Amino acid sequence: MAEKDKFASIADSGKPNAGRIYDYLLGGNHNFEVDRMAADQVVRLMPFFPKLCKLVRWFLGEAVRRLCEQGYTQFIDFASGLPTVDHIHQVAPPGTKVIYSDIDPVTVAYGQEIIKDNPSVRYGVCPAQKPEELLNSPLVQQFFDANRKVAIGFNGVAYFLPDEKLQHSMKILHDWAGKDSRLFLCDLGFEKTEINTSTGKEMDALYQRIGQPIYPRDRKTLETLTRPWKLREPGLQPLEEWVGVKEAVAEQSRSEGFAMIGAIFGK
Amino acid sequence: MRPAAKKELIAAFDALLGETAFDNRYSLHPRQLAQIGSEVAEAFWHFGDAPVEGDAESRGEHLAQEGLGERTILLLTSRLRGFCRQDPRDLDAAEGFTTSLLEGFLRAREAQILTDQEQLRRALSAALASQSQELLIKNLAVNTSINGILLTDLDGKVTWVNASCLRMWGCASAEEVLGEAFGGFWIDSEAGGILAKLQQTGGWHGQLQARRKDGGVFSAELSASLIRNEEQSPVGIMASVVDITEHLKAEEMEKNLLLAKEIHHRIKNNLQVISSLLFLQSEYVQDEKTREMFKESQNRVRSMALLHQKLYQSRNMAGIDSAEYIRDLTRNLFMSYGVADAQIQLAVTAEEIALDMDTAVPCGLIINELVSNSLKHAYPSGGPGRIRVSVSRAEAPAEADPPSAGGSWYRLIVADDGIGLPESLDFRKTESLGLKIVCTLTDQLGGRIELDRRGGARFTILFPET
Numbered sequence: 001m002a003e004k005d006k007f008a009s010i011a012d013s014g015k016p017n018a019g020r021i022y023d024y025l026l027g028g029n030h031n032f033e034v035d036r037m038a039a040d041q042v043v044r045l046m047p048f049f050p051k052l053c054k055l056v057r058w059f060l061g062e063a064v065r066r067l068c069e070q071g072y073t074q075f076i077d078f079a080s081g082l083p084t085v086d087h088i089h090q091v092a093p094p095g096t097k098v099i100y101s102d103i104d105p106v107t108v109a110y111g112q113e114i115i116k117d118n119p120s121v122r123y124g125v126c127p128a129q130k131p132e133e134l135l136n137s138p139l140v141q142q143f144f145d146a147n148r149k150v151a152i153g154f155n156g157v158a159y160f161l162p163d164e165k166l167q168h169s170m171k172i173l174h175d176w177a178g179k180d181s182r183l184f185l186c187d188l189g190f191e192k193t194e195i196n197t198s199t200g201k202e203m204d205a206l207y208q209r210i211g212q213p214i215y216p217r218d219r220k221t222l223e224t225l226t227r228p229w230k231l232r233e234p235g236l237q238p239l240e241e242w243v244g245v246k247e248a249v250a251e252q253s254r255s256e257g258f259a260m261i262g263a264i265f266g267k
Numbered sequence: 268m269r270p271a272a273k274k275e276l277i278a279a280f281d282a283l284l285g286e287t288a289f290d291n292r293y294s295l296h297p298r299q300l301a302q303i304g305s306e307v308a309e310a311f312w313h314f315g316d317a318p319v320e321g322d323a324e325s326r327g328e329h330l331a332q333e334g335l336g337e338r339t340i341l342l343l344t345s346r347l348r349g350f351c352r353q354d355p356r357d358l359d360a361a362e363g364f365t366t367s368l369l370e371g372f373l374r375a376r377e378a379q380i381l382t383d384q385e386q387l388r389r390a391l392s393a394a395l396a397s398q399s400q401e402l403l404i405k406n407l408a409v410n411t412s413i414n415g416i417l418l419t420d421l422d423g424k425v426t427w428v429n430a431s432c433l434r435m436w437g438c439a440s441a442e443e444v445l446g447e448a449f450g451g452f453w454i455d456s457e458a459g460g461i462l463a464k465l466q467q468t469g470g471w472h473g474q475l476q477a478r479r480k481d482g483g484v485f486s487a488e489l490s491a492s493l494i495r496n497e498e499q500s501p502v503g504i505m506a507s508v509v510d511i512t513e514h515l516k517a518e519e520m521e522k523n524l525l526l527a528k529e530i531h532h533r534i535k536n537n538l539q540v541i542s543s544l545l546f547l548q549s550e551y552v553q554d555e556k557t558r559e560m561f562k563e564s565q566n567r568v569r570s571m572a573l574l575h576q577k578l579y580q581s582r583n584m585a586g587i588d589s590a591e592y593i594r595d596l597t598r599n600l601f602m603s604y605g606v607a608d609a610q611i612q613l614a615v616t617a618e619e620i621a622l623d624m625d626t627a628v629p630c631g632l633i634i635n636e637l638v639s640n641s642l643k644h645a646y647p648s649g650g651p652g653r654i655r656v657s658v659s660r661a662e663a664p665a666e667a668d669p670p671s672a673g674g675s676w677y678r679l680i681v682a683d684d685g686i687g688l689p690e691s692l693d694f695r696k697t698e699s700l701g702l703k704i705v706c707t708l709t710d711q712l713g714g715r716i717e718l719d720r721r722g723g724a725r726f727t728i729l730f731p732e733t
Contacts, residue, residue: 020387027292027336029383030390050289057293084383109397113390245297246285 019107063184079157148178186262229265280304295334327371415508423449538572586621610650629708637681645685682725
């Protein structure tokens with residue numbers, strides 16, 4: 001995105017913003033009518049999409065709770081969206097250091113305003129496919145201890161990245177992270193290789209229209225692409241299982257083989 | 268109510284909440300739902316047994332803060348009323364409880380929405396303030412740019428200009444140019460076609476002659492491009508103008524300088540050829556005196572060739588470094604006459620004086636003649652001796668004529684400690700070609716020459732800057 005375009009979108013509150021659309025789909029209040037209208041279009045095509053979004057946040061909360069219990073006190077999150085209710089800094093104990101990041105400068109500008117009174121939280125612009133931009137920035141180097149034992153969030157974004165870019169991100173993060181670091185990642189996946197389902201085609205077409213192709217993957221492929229990170233128990237599971245949603249309800253978030261799957265990985 | 272009924276109610280709430288997990292805000296984690304069911308049932312039980320004012324409302328507020336969705340709480344209250352409908356007293360309690368619960372819930376939701384919207388508004392304001400600062404800096408950058416910046420509409424009518432642009436065209440204010448046609452700023456007919464080219468290619472770059480308000484002309488480098496909006500539709504034209512008049516002049520001077528250097532190089536080469544021809548010719552001459560004349564001529568030509576060499580080797584060709592020239596010239600003469608430093612010492616002292624060509628040529632020839640004279644005649648036994656050449660700035664002589672009186676004067680001294688000139692010799696009237704040349708060139712320089720015969724021969728020549 002050119003610099004002028006970034007600012008045009010900040011100035012123009014009459015245009016939908018990805019972070020605010022996501023907030024609306026999650027049931028948040030940090031959105032405008034224009035965002036809600038755009039979100040409704042997405043929901044018409046993919047009625048299960050808001051449920052997927054909630055599953056991602058619930059998984060994120062679940063993973064953060066578990067990792068905090070294990071003593072992790074430094075978190076880096078990619079494709080964070082708006083750091084509103086139930087994001088990492090609100091789930092983790094006070095004093096836990098959290099760095100959020102997002103590719104969208106508008107979202108980051110909002111996010112910085114929201115977290116400005118919290119000295120343990122930072123927010124920077126970084127595309128998930130180039131984590132080195134954040135990791136090598138003064139923001140990370142000055143905020144974290146020399147100890148790089150961190151927990152890294154990479155949720156709901158991998159399916160926007162082609163294989164080589166996802167592999168690049170995983171390797172960069174793995175190389176940078178200290179011993180015993182963790183990666184908690186969830187992604188849009190297929191139970192089988194059912195990319196040819198009608199929903200799959202519709203979804204693909206929708207994203208193609210907005211110039212953002214998607215790359216849903218089955219578990220095995222996702223596991224391969226996230227290497228050298230190592231899967232930890234219980235492995236890649238549907239998010240409904242992670243967060244304890246009843247099977248009958250979980251069905252609402254699936255369509256023709258689509259499911260959100262997630263795991264905690266270790267270094 | 269029966270104690271067992273509480274368990275039934277909790278089970279009913281759990282079942283309901285489990286089915287509505289996705290209807291709640293994402294902040295409410297599914298694992299918290301079971302706890303919410305039992306908390307609401309517990310609160311209702313307290314309300315039925317010993318109602319405390321505000322309890323149910325507080326519970327409703329808490330549920331909203333936890334993230335319970337509107338649909339979920341309505342289903343929850345509906346389920347409670349349904350559960351209590353068998354007993355009118357229970358039903359009354361349920362009505363009272365749910366009314367208060369919903370009031371508290373809605374109040375908290377409203378407050379939550381207002382808080383979040385206020386936070387969003389603040390975030391938007393912060394983002395806008397940041398953008399405004401960016402825009403202010405960009406605006407200042409364009410306004411204060413040393414390049415002329417000019418904006419027009421798509422028809423080429425000027426809509427905005429910066430201060431540099433006004434300066435270039437000699438205008439006092441923007442009003443003088445706003446609304447004027449872009450093409451009117453230029454002399455070249457090519458300017459008329461720029462708008463059409465911009466529409467085709469989106470950009471144009473080139474040099475044009477511009478007409479100032481007072482009719483003056485300056486050379487300008489123009490870069491023009493279409494301004495496009497987010498939809499890539501053209502909305503105007505931006506032109507950046509640089510006054511390159513001085514640059515072109517400097518370029519022209521640079522070209523002339525290169526040309527002049529080339530000319531001096533060729534003259535030097537030609538003089539060297541002449542010098543070589545004189546040498547070759549002298550090889551065929553048997554008579555020693557005649558051979559000597561050839562050698563003298565050869566040295567004169569070489570002194571001039573050296574001058575041209577120094578000139579084209581100089582940085583700006585404004586003049587030559589006199590000290591360096593004199594050293595090289597005299598060294599060449601020593602070599603030409605086969606004189607070693609051990610026999611006759613050479614001392615050259617020269618201030619940093621840049622002599623122009625009109626002065627340097629006669630000056631060089633004078634030094635050539637006088638040093639040659641010293642080498643040939645001052646030391647019949649071959650030395651030892653000392654020849655001194657110096658050039659320095661000097662006071663203008665009192666009797667100097669205008670116009671040179673006000674300019675710089677120089678003093679050239681060529682001296683030796685040899686046997687000196689015969690007392691009877693009047694150097695101004697001698698038949699010696701060398702001394703004739705010296706006197707003639709001194710006159711040519713507008714200078715004056717003096718000879719001091721004490722301890723050898725010391726010629727002092729005062730001459731003005733040409």
